[in-house]
């Protein structure tokens with residue numbers, strides 16, 4: 574579940590695989606009355622062929638014997654007993670084919686049931702089993718290594734002595750899991766270029782995620798390390814606030830590295846705009862959900878002069894389709910995000926109250 578079909582799902586069998594009774598009653602051949610000869614239950618092999626004027630008691634789901642032209646429901650028939658199984662009379666004559674599910678009604682062997690790339694839902698799992706599958710091939714879940722950079726980060730207790738608590742170590746792994754990725758390891762790496770180089774080159778995950786160190790500060794080592802190991806920068810900064818130093822690089826062996834900025838809400842902006850599409854693509858899904866999610870803004874949101882803004886919003890339960898911008902949305906803050914269900918995309922120049930804007934869902 575939650576994985577995408579790696580190959581198309583084709584029926585391994587006709588469905589139903591045999592002409593099946595849709596009701597409890599009698600399978601009959603031709604016009605009545607009929608001589609009743611024995612019974613056939615679901616799961617049993619079909620009884621011998623019926624001749625004109627013959628009937629057999631039948632259960633829902635049982636194979637209809639050859640020669641049968643219809644099923645008479647139990648409530649529509651009456652058996653007049655005699656020494657030899659009895660005679661069946663129907664209130665009204667059954668239509669030809671009545672209450673018989675013909676073989677292949679739902680699909681023929683080889684029919685395309687589901688295209689590759691579709692997310693396996695409970696219904697698809699059930700359909701695959703009904704159509705004869707014991708297993709289906711899915712695109713494996715992408716595995717991520719998370720490298721949290723910064724000497725100033727504390728792992729416990731309140732911030733002290735100019736140091737701050739690491740908010741991203743606790744935030745990212747469960748979010749990645751909710752996004753369908755596996756987290757191999759979460760490592761903290763001090764402000765040391767060589768340690769970062771070793772951590773990046775030593776990772777064997779499908780995607781490496783770093784936090785912090787993306788800017789041009791004295792101990793921001795992500796760029797120099799990527800340069801040194803020969804990575805190719807595909808995205809080196811984005812005109813978005815917060816999050817503008819985010820980056821996407823290809824490591825020499827072709828695996829992606831997503832560099833999230835250190836400011837926590839800036840890192841979140843990098844997750845929803847860069848990491849989510851990368852994880853979706855690795856999982857065999859379209860990079861962006863379709864249709865895109867939009868909402869009507871309950872209030873005006875001022876814009877940046879040149880860049881797009883991402884602002885945490887919460888949907889307003891009493892007004893479907895409306896989202897309220899939240900406060901405490903500074904790049905270093907998580908308080909607004911904690912109450913949010915998405916990040917609204919505010920174009921340069923801002924958006925008026927009532928404007929319809931795209932909302933990037935958080936996916937948790």
Ligand SMILES: Nc1nc2c(c(=O)[nH]1)N[C@H]1C(S)=C(S)[C@@H](COP(=O)(O)OP(=O)(O)OC[C@H]3O[C@@H](n4cnc5c(N)ncnc54)[C@H](O)[C@@H]3O)O[C@H]1N2
Pocket residue numbers: 721722723725726737738739740741742784785786787788789790793815816817818833834835836837839904
């Ligand atoms: N001269 C400039 N300085 C900065 C610019 C700029 O354009 N010119 N951009 C600022 C913006 S915007 C951001 S965002 C940050 C991005 O910087 P880095 O990715 O290099 O991140 P750090 O410098 O390592 O940390 C920034 C900030 O975030 C705190 N931090 C880092 N990691 C965590 C964590 N895991 N949990 C909680 N807080 C974290 C760190 O202590 C810093 O306060 O650069 C600006 N500077």
Ligand code: MOO
Pocket residue numbers: 813814815816817818834836838839840904905
């Ligand atoms: O990108 Mo920075 O995130 O504006 O804080």
